[in-house]
Amino acid sequence: MSDRAAEATALAPSAAWTLEEVRSVRHWNEHLFSFTISRPPSLRFRSGEFVMLGLEVDGRPLLRAYSIASPSYADELEFLSIKVADGKLTSRLQKIQPGDHIVLGRKPTGTLVADALLPGKRLFMLSTGTGLAPFLSLARDPEIYQAYSQILLVHCVRTVSDLAFREELESQLAGDPLVHDEALLQFHYLPTTTREPFATNGRIGALIDNGRLFRDLPHNEAHFDPEHDRIMMCGSMAMIKELKERFEGLGFVEGSRNVPGTYVIERAFAE
CATH class of the missing domain: 3.40.50.80 (Nucleotide-binding domain of ferredoxin-NADP reductase (FNR) module)
Known part of the structure; x- marks a missing residue:
């Protein structure tokens, strides 16, 4: 398990977020990657919605809006992200590996439904x-x-x-x-x-x-x-x-x- 995962697990789940495990990561090129994470049993969403997602940074969750790429019935959640070298979140997120943990918001929403x-x-x-x-x-x-x-x-x-x-x-x-x-x-x-x-x-x-x-x-x-x-x-x-x-x-x-x-x-x- 990487240092990033150890850091993330120090953050306890709350009423606003859960901690989910990274299952797979695919790097399409030097600017783009996708990844799947575990899906909490309580999460319900409509196909087309987005959710807040991120990592623990300096003891606090750093979250951004990410559209869910998997359909509403999927057992795992998939996301697509760019890589920004000096981005507050993506500079860290692009380094995740299977077994690491992701902070996932509990309230999906959006207009593309x-x-x-x-x-x-x-x-x-x-x-x-x-x-x-x-x-x-x-x-x-x-x-x-x-x-x-x-x-x-x-x-x-x-x-x-x-x-x-x-x-x-x-x-x-x-x-x-x-x-x-x-x-x-x-x-x-x-x-x-x-x-x-x-x-x-x-x-x-x-x-x-x-x-x-x-x-x-x-x-x-x-x-x-x-x-x-x-x-x-x-x-x-x-x-x-x-x-x-x-x-x-x-x-x-x-x-x-x-x-x-x-x-x-x-x-x-x-x-």
């Missing part, structure tokens, strides 16, 4: 960077396939190695025990890069403008319709600001858990 949107036919999940995480959760939730006839997940990153979980997503979730059959017919994945040659290049706004974003969908309806289309966005503030203005100009209305709409957003961030 199914009932924050009005009923529709097509669901567009638009992400940049680690904003992919909540959509990994939603894409493996059977309820989404019952609610929408077509689901498109777009993941925009700088380089090809930033396309975390690409193999699983390109397979249309092959082998997933609960959604594989539905995903073969309803799920579409569009990875795109902005700083390295790849099959698809360009930011999400550019893919909308040139029609590439719609190309793999049935019937090739190359436009957004607020009557039938629903949109979720997670990622950089620049992406959210640009697309939020675009969609509102088309008549889309932002939703929330209390008042459903035709699009919802969540910022992805870490330090």
Whole structure:
């Protein structure tokens, strides 16, 4: 067990957090990693939600918001994180190993949940960077396939190695025990890069403008319709600001858990 784990176990569980064990760690590249931890029996969450997560630093929990990448029925919790060399949390978090302990908040929340949107036919999940995480959760939730006839997940990153979980997503979730059959017919994945040659290049706004974003969908309806289309966005503030203005100009209305709409957003961030 590492020194970090010993430090974390010195912090006792409380009404606000639990201590969970790191089960696995995967480093996608020098800037990006994912990890799984044990799931406390008492934790209940909706696919798409985030939770506070972190480590003990100087005798106190240092927590940040992390979207849960695993579906709500999973036995373990999975997360996706960037690495920031001088980040207060990620400079430490990127060094975790199996057997270490993580401080986990007890109250998941968030707006990227199914009932924050009005009923529709097509669901567009638009992400940049680690904003992919909540959509990994939603894409493996059977309820989404019952609610929408077509689901498109777009993941925009700088380089090809930033396309975390690409193999699983390109397979249309092959082998997933609960959604594989539905995903073969309803799920579409569009990875795109902005700083390295790849099959698809360009930011999400550019893919909308040139029609590439719609190309793999049935019937090739190359436009957004607020009557039938629903949109979720997670990622950089620049992406959210640009697309939020675009969609509102088309008549889309932002939703929330209390008042459903035709699009919802969540910022992805870490330090």
